[in-house]
Amino acid sequence: MLKNDLLLRALRNEPVERPPVWMMRQAGRYLPDYLKLKAKYDFFTRVQTPELATAITLQPVDQVGVDAAIIFCDILVIPQAMGMQVLMEEGKGPSLPRVIQTQKDIDALITTGAEESLKYVYDALALTKSELNGRVPLIGFAGAPWTILCYMVEGKGSKTWDKAKQFAYTQPALAHQLLQKITDITISYLKLQAKAGADTVQVFDSWAGSLSPADFKIFAQPYLFQIANALKDDVPVILFPKGSWYALKDISESSASGVGIDWCITPQMARELTGNKITIQGNFDPSKLLGTIPDIKREVKEMIDAFGAQNYIANLGHGITPNVPVDNARAFVDAVKEYESKK
């Protein structure tokens, strides 16, 4: 039994006293206790050791007071489970030395049972669930198929995702084959996350915004919707196609329970496009957390006033950055908790 189920009620469109609040990347580099673990254990040790992943996941619940925990993990565990090498070099971002280019490359990917190699994620979820002891809901997550394809084809981060887009535009049949394989594994992976204790799951389409509205409908949206459909009887699904404001109407009519938005759209416009048919999550500009605490508190209040307190999850519009003072992160969370609706 959850003592604080604000997040789940908001996702089910049920009345809440105030909006729930959590922060993308809340378990991470702005927290001194995380940095201590980071100094001792490399990235994949932290991800693959359930005790470490659990400790990291709980830090922002204990120290910042968020209304949900999100499991400490990485979206690139899926390419890894499919047999690709993924390197995480400190300060350089991820890299995949052997990228996908041909039918042969796709054929060589592990598909059947790939999700089973991610047992450490389910173990971390189960352990975290037990440690949370009902304090707040636990969020699972995965990368969206388009975003995972971006890394698999490009091999590293990119401003333009030229190679990934060239692959998709010039070899659409191969791209769809790859996207479908990623989708199938992601569905199995998220179902196992739900089984292990995730109360809801978020799908991060971090590079959706590199696509035009027309191409988003071809290469991103169908796979996001397959995932939302497949999971809807397990747990509520939050889709976060960063930058793809143009898809908000379609997403509001999908099986997803929530949609994340970045700060480059007004709350009014986001509500207008989604017509209150879906719970909206966002959209505080992460750079604002570098401002003063009174400014943060005022702006959070203005944000909630603009979205309205119902069918809404307070969050940032993107991940929290490493240089944010912990007190400022806490001020963000406190401001949501102190919110009183104008009635």
Next chain:
Amino acid sequence: MLKNDLLLRALRNEPVERPPVWMMRQAGRYLPDYLKLKAKYDFFTRVQTPELATAITLQPVDQVGVDAAIIFCDILVIPQAMGMQVLMEEGKGPSLPRVIQTQKDIDALITTGAEESLKYVYDALALTKSELNGRVPLIGFAGAPWTILCYMVEGKGSKTWDKAKQFAYTQPALAHQLLQKITDITISYLKLQAKAGADTVQVFDSWAGSLSPADFKIFAQPYLFQIANALKDDVPVILFPKGSWYALKDISESSASGVGIDWCITPQMARELTGNKITIQGNFDPSKLLGTIPDIKREVKEMIDAFGAQNYIANLGHGITPNVPVDNARAFVDAVKEYESKK
């Protein structure tokens, strides 16, 4: 007298037989003849030597057949003229070793007459104008004040522009002082460009999209509009606040003659937001130039069909990338030239 004035007619909302076409960064790294000059002369030698800048500016007119030349230069000549050191290291992007942080830093900037140190730009424009001999119009340009502030404060490129945004959010009075100084110099600079032969000018707000709609209205829009107002009796002004689709309605009601848009908005939505009150420029996804020539030609036709051939300038949604085959760039231009309106 211009033999081809399609661009200027489109900007003045006059009827055209077909839309004009040019490409952002058309004078650049995808052209083998440019790469030959790049191998011989460093960046600032190319920019500051009128004969070289002119030769580079003319290359895409001669070799790709665009309907306009845009002077080869860089937006960071403004911080340079204001006394800041700007380094261009090959493959690393620009860097400004001493950034703006305090009132003292702002006070130390050269303001009065800073535009006079950019004589080489006006000389290059005059020489290019003479070499063009009326073949096509000549476009001048500058960076928008917000984008220039980003570089001045951050000191180099950034994904999030955290430092620049923190400066603006926590010291708005200083930020506005700096933005106003940049604006004043940019207006003088663009007026001198017009006097030297530029038929129209474009203002690049490349990092406008890092701002929320509310902050765009505070830190970007007022300065863009000051520039458009100040120049409107000299030459038509094109504003290109990349990513700021939310500002299209306001921009359509400003003194600007044209607005550039990226590919992350449908032509229909862009027309709806601007209500045909301004000429739209864009918005081909640059990655599409890596596709096949038949695909490029089909997609260009679809794009013009969607925007309509009037009050429209065919262009990319961002700069052309270095890896585009010249034949593909030519196919893009040819497809516009071959366009026949459905009548």
